[in-house]
Amino acid sequence: MTENFRLNKGGLINRNKKISFKFNGKKYFGYEGDTLASALIANGVHLIGRSFKYHRPRGFFGAGVDEPYAIVQMNRNHEVDPNVRATEQELFEGLEAKSVNCWPNVDFDIGAINNFLNKFFPAGFYYKTFMWPKSFWYKVYEPIIRKAAGFGAASIKHDKERYEHKYEYCDLLIAGSGPSGLASAYAAAQNGAKVILAEDKSRFGGSLLTSDVTIGNQTGKEWAEKIISELKSMPNVIVKNRSQVFGYYDHNMLVMSERVSDHLPKTDKYIPKQRLWYIRAKEVVISSGSIERPLVFGNNDTPGVMLSSAAKEYLKIYGVLVGKKPIVFTNNDSGYETAIEFKKNGIDPIVLDTRQDTNSEITKEAKELKINIKFSYVVVTAKGYKKVSSADIAKISEDKKNLTSIENIKCDCICVSGFWTPTIHLASQSGNKTKFNQEIDAFVPSQSKQKETTLGSANGVFTLEETLKTSFEKGSELSKKITNKDNTVTIPTVTEKKSSNHDKFWCVPLPEGKDYKRFLDFQNDVAVSDIHLALREGYRSIEHVKRYTTLGMATDQGKTSNLNGLQLVSDVENKLVPQVGHTTFRPPYTPVSIGAIVGREVGKHSKPTRKSPMHYWHEKNNAVFVDAGVWLRPRYYKQGNENLFEASKREAKNVRKNVGVCDVTTLGKIDIKGPDSAEFLNRVYTNAWLKLPVGKARYGVMLREDGIVMDDGTTTRISENHYHMTTTTAQAANVLSHLEYYLQLVWPELNVNVVSSTEQWAGAAIAGPRSRDVLQKLFPDLDVSNQGLPFMGYMEGNLFGVNAKIFRISFSGELAYEVNVESDNGNFMWEKIMEIGKEFNIQPYGTEALSTLRIEMGHVAGSELDGRTIPYDNSLEGLVSKKKDFIGKRSLSKKAYIESDRQKVVGVVPLDKKTSIPEGSYIVKDAKAKLPNPKLGHVSASCWSVEYDNPFSLAIIKDGKNMIGQKLFALSPLKNKTIPVEIVSSHYVDPKGERVRS
Amino acid sequence: MLYIKCPHCGLRSQNEFSYGGDATIKRPELNKEISDQDWDNFVYLRKSPRGKHLELWQHISGCRQWIKVERDTLTHEIFRTFKANEGI
C-alpha cells in the first residue's frame, strides 16, 4: 500500500473525478487536473528514472517546463511518445507511462554501476575515454553507449497521429499569461489590437495561481480568472493554453506548438494531436516569467531535493505534499512562501537560511507561525539513495568558507531556493544581446533588435506592483502605435509582501575530507568537479566549457543549470559573470515533436500529386504508375501476369511494329508571345531560330551560363509572334524561371511574354509505322501525308469537334505525332485515339517503353543531361551555332571543354548479349586492375533493345568517339557484377534517322 | 522566415520567393569579346559580404517578378526592395 501524500482539501484539481493510470506497469489513481508528476507524488512515488551518465536515481525537481529529471516514455493512442516531461503531461484515464534510461528496471538499474565507476566518466568523457583503441569505437563503445544513452526510444513505425500547421498574423503576440502577460494583453485588447495570448500550461495566470497577493479587492487567482474570461469574450483576442512559443525567428516570425490532444486519452477524428502555429506579429511581448535557481550542495540530485517553488505549486495547485518532513533551504525570501504553505497545511518545516537574521515581512510572518528557522545555516549533503532520508546540515561562517556544528537531521524532502533566473530565451533568440543585472545575479534583455518587449520577472522585475504598472502601460503604448486608439486602463492597487535582499551565496563548500558530488546540470550529470576539471585542462570560452562538459546541453537546455555554471566559471576564473558571458540560446525553447514540424506533409502529401486528364482511363486499364516529378505517369499497362520487363517489351515492340500511344501531358509547356520572340529564342537556344517558318517545329538545347546543358525540347512557331515551347517534365519550372530571369533582368528591352501552359494542354504521342493511318482517320479532312505534314511540321485540326494542335515530332525514333487538345478534352481525345487505332493494333505505352525506345535510338534525356554534361558530351555539337551568341556559349571554349579526349555518349552492348548492365556501372579497361580502378565513365541508361532483342545501354565515357569498337568491362560493385562489353554507336537503331522522316 | 516586401504585391513570407543571388552582377553583352578571366568572374565569382547585400529574389509563388532586395546578411534586416528595372 502506497502512502497518501494528497491533502484532504485544496488545490485546483477536480476531486469529483478520479482517474486511474499506470506507471511502469503499476496502477495508481489521481484526479482530473493532475499532471503525471503531481499524481505520482501524491502516491508517494519519487523514483522516476535514472540519470544520463551515472544512472543515479532521479525524482522530480520542478513542476513545469524546466523539469530536468522526470522524463518518461508515453504510450498513448497506440503510439509511442518519448521525451515527455511528467511535470507537463496532464493526467487522463488510462494513461500509461514508463521510465527511461534504466535497464532492466528503475529499481535495479545495471547502468548505475557507472555511478561507482565515475572516475571513468569525467568531463569530456566522450572525447577522452573512447579515443583508444580506435577499433573499439564501432564494436564496443558505441553500441553500449547507444543502449544506455538517450531519453527514451523513438518509435520506428509510421506515426499515425495527425499534426497540423497554422499561419496567423496579429498585432501583439504575448508569450506567457502571468501578471505581465495578462496586463499587457488586456491593455492592448482594450485598444482594439489583434492579440494572441499564449500559455504553456493548461491553467492561465502563471505565478498568480500560487502567490499570496491581492489585486484590487480580489486574490491574484481571481483577478487572473476575470481577465482571462474577459479576453476570451473579445473578438480581437485569441487565447491559447497548452501552447508554447518556442522559437523567435527573423522578422518577428514566432513559432508556437499547441498540444491540442496530448491531455486526452486519444485524438478525435479530424482533430490534430499537436498544432504548430507560425505567427507573424507586429509586436511581441515576452512575459515568460522566471525559473527558480537551485542551490548546490552534496548529492543535491537525490530524489526529494527539488525547487521550493515546485513544492509550493504541488501544494497549492494539486493539493499534494512533496514530503512530510521538509527542509526548506533558501538564500532569499521565496523559500519562506513554501515553508508557510507547509505550515498552513499542518506540516512542520525546518528553514535553513544562508543569510543572517533578516526582518523582512515574510520572515516575520514565518516566525509568528512558529516555523523553525536556522539562519546562517546550509545543507551540506543530502543522504539517502532512492529518496532523501536525512541531511547533514551545518552552520556557515560569515565569509561562507567554513562549516561548523555539522549534524544529521531526518527529512524526506529538501526544497531549495537560490533566487530567480529570468527566462530570456525568446528575447535572446530575437537577437537581443542581453545584459547582466548585478542586483539579481542574472541576465536580462537589453536593447531590442526586433519588435520585442520583455516584461515582468522575465525582465528581472520581481514585484507585482511594478510588473502590473509597466505591463498595462506597455500594452497600451504598443497597441496604440498600431490601432491609433487610446483607451486608458486603470491600474489596480496591489498588496504584496516586501522582500529583502537575497544572498549571493549559492554553492556550499565541501566539508574537510569529503568529496560529495555537487551537481550543476541535473539532466546531463555535470558536477562542480567537472567544471573545475575543464578549466584546469585549459578550456576558457563558456561555449567550449559547455560542449566539453555537456553543461546545459540536454533536452532542458540548462533551464536550471546555466546560471550556476556561469557563476562557478566566474568564481574559479576570478572574472565577473558578464565577462564570462552566456552561451547562445537557440530555438526550440522546449523539445518539439518531429511530427509537429512536418505537419500534414507526410507520405503522399509531402508534395502535390498531379494527374493528367487521362489518369482515370490509365487506372481503368491496369496502368502501374510511377512518380515523374510531381506527376503520376503510367509506367506500363499490365496485361495478365506480366511483369514490368515483359509489359514494357511488349509495348515498345508494338510501337516499332504497329502503333502505340503515350500520355505526354506532363511535358512542360511554355507559351511565348511578342515581336521579339524569335530573337529571344535565338539567344536562349544553342541553335539558330531566326529563320524558323510559321508552322514548323525545331529541336533546341539550352545551356546554363557555365556551358552545362540545362534542358532540351521542341519549340513550334504557331504564328508570326507566337511560339509553343516544350520542356522536359522535370525542368519545366526551372526553365520558366530561367526565361523570366533573362526577360526581366538581362534583356528587358525584348518585347516578349512567357507563361506556363503545361496544365492547359493534354498531350498524346502517337508513334509507330501505322501512326499516320491513325492520324488520317482522326483528321479525315487534313492532308497528313509526308508532303502535307512533313517531319517537324505543325498544323491545327478539328478532332471530332474539338480543336487540336498536331506536331510531327518524335521521341521514339519512329514516325510519330503529338496531338494536343485543351485539358478538358484530353480524355475524349484519348478514347478516340484508342477507338480509331484499334484496327491498326494500337496499344498504350508507358514511361518504361518510352525509355527503351529513346535509349536504343540514342536520344539523350535526363540521365545524360544530368547537370554535368555539355552539348559535345551528348553528341549535340551539330546544334551549337558557330555564328551567333547565346546563353553559355562563351563557356564552351573553356580548356576542359575542348580537350580532344573529352567524354562522349556511346552505346554499350554486353558481349554475351544476355546480361543487362546495371545503370551507374563503371566502364573500365581492365576488370582486374588494382584499386582504385581508373574509370572511363559510367552507364547512364539501360534497356532491353526490342529491335535486336538484347540488352543495350548508353554510357558517357572519356574519349568516347575513339572507344567505339573496343572491348571493355562494365563494373557494378553494388550489384557485384563484372560484365565484358563492346562499345558501339549510341544510335543503335536507325542511325540515319530515316524512320522519323518516312 | 524573412518577410519580404514585393514591390508589386506587398509584404509576403519568404516561402513564396526563391533566391537569385547577387543583384549587382551584370551579364556581359552578347557578341562582345571578353577575356577568360572576366567571363569566369561573371560565371563563378561571387562576394560573400557580411552586412549589406543587394540580391535577387523571384516572387515565384506570387507575381513571378524578379525583384531586388537590399538585405543585411548578418542580421537579415531588409532595408529596401526594388522592382527589376529600378536602380539603387
Ligand SMILES: [Zn+2]
Ligand atoms: Zn509579387
